[in-house]
Amino acid sequence: MSYVVWDESMSVGVPVLDDEHRRLLDLFNGLLDSGITPDNREELSGLLTSLRDYVAVHFAREEAMMERGRYPGLEGHLAAHRYFAGEVEKLARDIEGDNPTMLRMDLILLLKDWFVDHIQQTDSRYKPYIAGAAGR
């Protein structure tokens, strides 16, 4: 089941970034689908590691593009990315704990409230700056 499906309202106008956002949503949906219980810690930690690694790759690309496009909101955007990366680290630690229901709630909140909102609000602000820089 897909909890959040990418649609045009999430497009940032740069195909490679849209692709990465879609892949990140897939990873989130996969985590939520995996049956979050203490019995499948290994699977969960593998999925969360994939999410964390892909987030790092994606943020690095997005940040480099914002820099090249001389996006004036770069500092605030970097802080938002650091916050998100920190939350993913916390989730990784929570997998070791005994409360999978909390982990699920945290994931849903992070997916819906933070990530989707980040794409639609925060990422959309850099559109005019990086659209032209994307091919460079």
Ligand SMILES: [Fe+2]
């Ligand atoms: Fe971003």
